[in-house]
Amino acid sequence: MTPSHNHNQVPFFDVIIIGGGATGAGTARDCALRGLKTLLVERFDFTAGATGRNHGLLHSGARYAVTDSESAAECIRENRILRRIARHCVEPTGGLFISLPEDGIEYQTKFIEACRNADIEAEAIDPALALKLEPSLNPRLIGAVTVPDGAVDPFRLTVANIIDARKNGASVRTYHEVTRLLIANGRVEGVELRDNHTGAISKYYANIVINAAGIWGHRIARMADVDVKMFPAKGALLIFGHRVNNVVINRCRKPADADILVPGDTISLIGTTSSRIPYDEIDSMDVTPEEVDVLLREGSQLAPSLAHTRILRAYAGVRPLVAADNDPSGRNISRGIVCLDHKKRDGLDGFITITGGKLMTYRLMAEEATNMACSKLGIDKPCTTAEQPLPGSESAQKDKKSDTRKHIISLSTDQKAAEDRHGTLSTEIKYESDEDEALVCECEHVSVGEVKYAIENLHVDNLINMRRRTRLGMGTCQGELCACRGAGLLHKAHGCTERALADLHSFINERWKGMKPVAWGESLVEGQFMAWLYGGVCGLADFANKDKTDQ
Amino acid sequence: MTYKSDNISPNNFEECIKCTICTAYCPVSAVNPSYPGPKQAGPDGERYRLKKPSFYDEALKYCLNCKRCEVACPSGVRVGDIIQSARIRYAKSKPSLRDRLLADTDFVGTLSSAFAPIVNPTLRTRPVKMLMHSVLGVDSHRQFPAYSRSRFTSWYRRHKQEQEKYPRQVAYFHGCYVEYNNPALGIDFVKIMNALGFGVRLLDKERCCGVAKIANGLIDKARHDAEINIESIRRAGCPVLTTSSTCTLTMREEYPHLLGIDNSDVRESIQLAVRFIFSLVDRGEATLVFRDDIHETIAYHTPCHMSRLGWAIYPVSLLKMAPGLTLRVLPQNCCGIAGTYGFKKENYNVSQQIGQQLFDSIAEFNPDSVATDCETCKWQIEMSTPYKVENPISILARMIDFEKTRLANS
Numbered sequence: 001m002t003p004s005h006n007h008n009q010v011p012f013f014d015v016i017i018i019g020g021g022a023t024g025a026g027t028a029r030d031c032a033l034r035g036l037k038t039l040l041v042e043r044f045d046f047t048a049g050a051t052g053r054n055h056g057l058l059h060s061g062a063r064y065a066v067t068d069s070e071s072a073a074e075c076i077r078e079n080r081i082l083r084r085i086a087r088h089c090v091e092p093t094g095g096l097f098i099s100l101p102e103d104g105i106e107y108q109t110k111f112i113e114a115c116r117n118a119d120i121e122a123e124a125i126d127p128a129l130a131l132k133l134e135p136s137l138n139p140r141l142i143g144a145v146t147v148p149d150g151a152v153d154p155f156r157l158t159v160a161n162i163i164d165a166r167k168n169g170a171s172v173r174t175y176h177e178v179t180r181l182l183i184a185n186g187r188v189e190g191v192e193l194r195d196n197h198t199g200a201i202s203k204y205y206a207n208i209v210i211n212a213a214g215i216w217g218h219r220i221a222r223m224a225d226v227d228v229k230m231f232p233a234k235g236a237l238l239i240f241g242h243r244v245n246n247v248v249i250n251r252c253r254k255p256a257d258a259d260i261l262v263p264g265d266t267i268s269l270i271g272t273t274s275s276r277i278p279y280d281e282i283d284s285m286d287v288t289p290e291e292v293d294v295l296l297r298e299g300s301q302l303a304p305s306l307a308h309t310r311i312l313r314a315y316a317g318v319r320p321l322v323a324a325d326n327d328p329s330g331r332n333i334s335r336g337i338v339c340l341d342h343k344k345r346d347g348l349d350g351f352i353t354i355t356g357g358k359l360m361t362y363r364l365m366a367e368e369a370t371n372m373a374c375s376k377l378g379i380d381k382p383c384t385t386a387e388q389p390l391p392g393s394e395s396a397q398k399d400k401k402s403d404t405r406k407h408i409i410s411l412s413t414d415q416k417a418a419e420d421r422h423g424t425l426s427t428e429i430k431y432e433s434d435e436d437e438a439l440v441c442e443c444e445h446v447s448v449g450e451v452k453y454a455i456e457n458l459h460v461d462n463l464i465n466m467r468r469r470t471r472l473g474m475g476t477c478q479g480e481l482c483a484c485r486g487a488g489l490l491h492k493a494h495g496c497t498e499r500a501l502a503d504l505h506s507f508i509n510e511r512w513k514g515m516k517p518v519a520w521g522e523s524l525v526e527g528q529f530m531a532w533l534y535g536g537v538c539g540l541a542d543f544a545n546k547d548k549t550d551q
Numbered sequence: 552m553t554y555k556s557d558n559i560s561p562n563n564f565e566e567c568i569k570c571t572i573c574t575a576y577c578p579v580s581a582v583n584p585s586y587p588g589p590k591q592a593g594p595d596g597e598r599y600r601l602k603k604p605s606f607y608d609e610a611l612k613y614c615l616n617c618k619r620c621e622v623a624c625p626s627g628v629r630v631g632d633i634i635q636s637a638r639i640r641y642a643k644s645k646p647s648l649r650d651r652l653l654a655d656t657d658f659v660g661t662l663s664s665a666f667a668p669i670v671n672p673t674l675r676t677r678p679v680k681m682l683m684h685s686v687l688g689v690d691s692h693r694q695f696p697a698y699s700r701s702r703f704t705s706w707y708r709r710h711k712q713e714q715e716k717y718p719r720q721v722a723y724f725h726g727c728y729v730e731y732n733n734p735a736l737g738i739d740f741v742k743i744m745n746a747l748g749f750g751v752r753l754l755d756k757e758r759c760c761g762v763a764k765i766a767n768g769l770i771d772k773a774r775h776d777a778e779i780n781i782e783s784i785r786r787a788g789c790p791v792l793t794t795s796s797t798c799t800l801t802m803r804e805e806y807p808h809l810l811g812i813d814n815s816d817v818r819e820s821i822q823l824a825v826r827f828i829f830s831l832v833d834r835g836e837a838t839l840v841f842r843d844d845i846h847e848t849i850a851y852h853t854p855c856h857m858s859r860l861g862w863a864i865y866p867v868s869l870l871k872m873a874p875g876l877t878l879r880v881l882p883q884n885c886c887g888i889a890g891t892y893g894f895k896k897e898n899y900n901v902s903q904q905i906g907q908q909l910f911d912s913i914a915e916f917n918p919d920s921v922a923t924d925c926e927t928c929k930w931q932i933e934m935s936t937p938y939k940v941e942n943p944i945s946i947l948a949r950m951i952d953f954e955k956t957r958l959a960n961s
Contacts, residue, residue, distance in 0.1 A: 241558075241565050243601045266598045310558040310565040413587075413599060413608050442595055443569070476598065477569035521558050522626070526568045 013039045013171075013206040015373050016191055018178055018220055019213035020044075021051035022154060022359055025161035026366030026385070027212055032168035033388070034374060034381040039204055040162070040170060041193060043177035043216075045465050047158045050214050051359060052468060053317025055237065055271050056264040057248065058082060058090055058150035059360045062097060062122060063255055065114035066107075071336060072118040075360050079148060081386045082157075082363070087393040088423025089156040093263055095149025095248035096130055097122075098141045100301060103253045105143045111252055112145060122147050134247040136303040149248040151264045154359055155468045156421060159458055160390035163425075167391065174459050181209065181223045187349035188224060188342075197461070208373045211353040212365075215282055215320040221353060226346045228338075228353055229323040232282050234316050236291040237271030238299070238518065241310035241476055244268040249302045258298035261306070265420070266444065266475065270299035270306060277318070287314040287517040310522050312478060313514030322356045337361055339368040341376075350376075392423030403427035412437070417445035421471065422453075429453040440489065441482035443475020451486060455493050463487060463507035478511045480530040484538060501543050508534050562629035562636065562808065567594035573620035573630050578885035579613050582904040586613040589620035592637075593630040600637060607641035613901075614638075615889035616766060617855035618800070632808040639770050639809065646768045649687040653891040654767035656759045660731030663698040671697045690899040694934050696732045696926070703734035707753060710741070717750030721827070722787040724780075726798045727759050728926040739948035740794055740824055746956040747828065747837045754783035754791070760798040763891050765809060774810045781806065784817045791817075792824040794944050796857040796924040797890065799823050804859070823924065825943055826865040832872070839947075840955035841873045848877045849946065850918040852909065852932065854925035855885050866924055866943035873950040879916055884909040888931035903935065910936050922946055 015031050017024050020042025028040040042048070061075030082090055099105050108124060115122035123146050130144035131137050137144075162172060173193070180192035182203060190205035211220045211228075221228040243263050251259035262269045273291045292314055300307040322338045338356035342348040354369035367383045374381060389395075405415050405427070414437070419426040429449045431437050436449035454460045454469040463479075463486050466472050472486050473479035483504055491500035508530065515527050535541035558565045567590070574580050574588035587596070592611050599606035611634055620630035652659060663670045673679050674695045684691035703725050714720075721744060729737040741751045758776035765773045780802065784791050793799045802821050806812040814821075831837035849870065853863040863880070870878050887905030892898050913921060913936055921932055921940040929940040 242560070242598045263602075266602050305559075308559045310560070410609075413596070413606055416606060417599065439591075442591060443598070445595075445599065476565070476567065476594070481569055481571070522566055522568060525626075529568050529570065 016206040020046040022362035024212035028165035030370040032170040038170035058152040062147040097252035099143035188351040235272030311518040314517040414445040441472040444471040564594040576623035593633040618859040650767040654763040656727040690896040703737040714750040800856040838959040852923040
């Protein structure tokens with residue numbers, strides 16, 4: 001263990017983690033809590049990959065109970081842990097598995113038995129009672145089973161892990177892309193990074209590099225001439241304008257397309273489809289009209305009102321499915337956690353890949369990867385992430401000095417909304433002036449104070465980052481009213497007009513990308529209105545044209 | 552494919568495209584920074600209330616329910632209804648004794664008109680006003696409308712028989728104001744209808760339309776009264792005419808939207824007398840003959856609920872038929888009283904600030920008197936300006952030649 005360079009001049013870490021999704025963030029937290037000198041690098045923003053593009057479902061495991069009992073047991077264990085350590089990211093809505101006449105009721109018995117075998121509380125209830133619990137249900141249902149499903153906010157969850165990692169000494173670099181793995185003497189010694197804002201190249205060294213880049217981990221492994229065969233499976237989802245349901249609704253049948261409806265914060269999500277896509281399409285995915293049709297057709301079987309509810313946007317994510325090592329064809333695909341020690345597997349020391357798995361099992365994946373790193377480093381410290389609450393989910397401390405909220409007894413709606421988003425950390429949002437209490441995003445109740453807090457504390461470089469940290473621009477108007485206000489506040493922080501305009505321009509286009517597949521009815525009107533506002537009133541059309549002539 | 556391009560949501564809240572025109576037109580937002588404004592309180596807040604009822608904001612009580620937001624909305628969102636429904640569903644504060652007294656127009660009206668000679672002067676004395684201000688929270692600046700000693704229905708009973716002679720019949724929903732405060736307006740209405748060849752009936756049972764009960768959170772009572780009214784209207788089997796824009800809006804729109812009462816079979820038969828009369832004249836089915844010896848200048852104030860109905864054209868067109876009248880329609884501004892809202896001491900200042908633009912525009916025009924279809928607008932304008940305010944029906948009664956009109960229509 002004697003790297004060939006001088007520790008005093010180059011940045012040296014115990015461990016470098018590649019990837020700012022839930023797994024990378026969770027691994028950074030776990031490593032930092034176990035006292036490792038940790039660096040996390042992410043080429044864009046946290047949650048920019050699969051973490052930010054899923055259902056946000058806090059699986060009870062019931063969905064896998066019949067087909068994959070091991071995953072089911074993993075899910076319910078992590079489900080109980082997350083309810084404890086990530087209270088502010090989780091909403092314990094409960095879940096229902098409903099049977100429709102065309103599904104038959106036979107599957108239900110098998111399903112309940114499988115759930116119980118996996119230690120998942122599953123109880124059949126009267127369909128009439130189910131309708132009372134969740135009035136949006138398809139009234140044709142013939143059976144219903146309650147399970148401990150819930151909703152989890154992947155953005156909050158990831159950032160809470162990052163905050164805790166930092167609190168315990170980890171360094172974090174977003175917009176830093178790995179361009180090369182530094183390899184010498186049969187071991188990975190570090191990474192070469194490109195700053196994606198400035199283009200500057202730098203090198204960082206570590207005893208161990210952990211590849212937690214999800215589906216993109218395939219490319220990272222390739223940099224070390226190592227093959228981790230991944231099969232990207234695309235899943236498309238639709239976001240509805242408001243909460244249609246307050247309980248997670250699933251179909252009680254073999255898992256299929258569009259059979260989960262999840263209430264997430266102010267909206268409801270239907271998903272997903274599932275289709276294999278070529279690896280070179282993972283960076284540019286569009287939702288097709290066929291996918292929208294399937295999602296709506298199947299979704300309205302769960303809750304009929306989906307057929308006429310306003311749809312805000314459509315998006316798709318990629319599941320990182322890993323082929324078993326002895327099966328390069330990919331026929332034998334695993335959805336379980338894959339933690340590879342490349343020394344054992346490929347003879348390359350100092351390199352670990354953690355992949356597969358699900359959002360639900362991010363903590364367990366982090367634990368496995370950190371265990372492996374610790375054993376390589378000869379560190380014997382137990383994992384504590386299952387017990388220690390994440391920042392924001394600690395039990396509330398009263399009389400916190402930094403709390404400047406004026407109405408401590410009755411919080412304003414934006415302060416309540418901020419509390420839902422940041423948990424106990426919301427007391428660090430400063431409300432020092434009337435302006436701080438003013439709203440930036442009206443649909444999602446995001447105040448100036450909250451935006452400033454995010455800019456100062458949560459790695460916010462642009463409007464997309466800001467959206468992921470605060471929900472700014474995620475509401476009904478999709479950024480129509482708040483994008484320019486947010487850009488103004490960011491401009492105050494960085495002072496560059498050109499950058500603010502370019503940011504605003506790309507944010508609006510990013511919003512439109514998700515609106516386009518569902519652009520009819522009010523969503524189309526909203527898009528048109530947004531185009532007038534930003535193209536016409538704010539003059540961004542000129543900016544876009546200028547951009548084109550410059551190129 | 553079964554999905555529809557038209558979205559369906561309660562009171563169309565998802566149709567909102569966040570243009571914020573409603574907030575620009577909200578009279579409360581303009582003067583009270585504690586009120587989040589119709590967009591925030593309405594469609595935006597609704598998403599959060601659906602997430603968790605604890606997101607209900609008590610500041611929604613500042614809403615006047617003037618419905619100007621609904622008039623302004625280009626997308627047909629029933630912003631005012633969303634706000635009022637939220638108050639009904641989520642408000643935790645219970646109506647106070649004051650709110651109950653202000654809301655129970657039938658109860659208070661019955662008592663007060665029985666003792667009108669005592670009640671009227673007493674309510675005007677300073678000690679009583681101060682007492683009501685401090686104990687009840689009814690603002691001391693407010694002048695209670697004088698209660699009439701004899702009620703409209705007492706007059707009507709004496710003239711009931713002659714009404715039955717007319718071959719064509721209409722029913723009259725007189726409302727609390729005509730019954731307890733201004734029977735003269737009801738009498739004017741009956742005389743005009745008689746001259747046009749219509750007999751006037753009353754409903755079997757009439758209760759307060761319920762607007763004050765809805766505004767003060769007495770929803771069960773409001774629903775009970777509303778059911779009685781709609782049942783009576785159903786039994787009447789003829790057009791049911793009114794002389795108050797607010798009672799009309801309440802029975803036509805608030806019953807189904809806020810109280811969940813299906814009035815679809817009778818909704819169209821409920822209308823303001825001015826609309827009914829104008830339509831008769833417009834279709835050539837009736838003739839109004841006007842006196843030529845009266846010359847007056849009149850300013851018409853459009854009550855907010857009249858705007859919501861979209862019916863200001865009817866009283867204005869009717870009054871314009873009178874050759875002796877010079878009529879100007881004032882720019883549409885809220886007078887600020889909004890029924891019982893302005894009587895509450897916590898709202899007094901806001902109420903007067905809202906009304907200021909209207910008061911200024913009246914003073915600028917300086918008419919002989921003001922016309923409006925809403926009794927509470929009348930109280931507010933009369934309290935805040937030196938001008939007398941009348942219902943268009945009463946003005947019409949002064950302007951027409953009853954003898955000649957009767958002959959022309961017989």
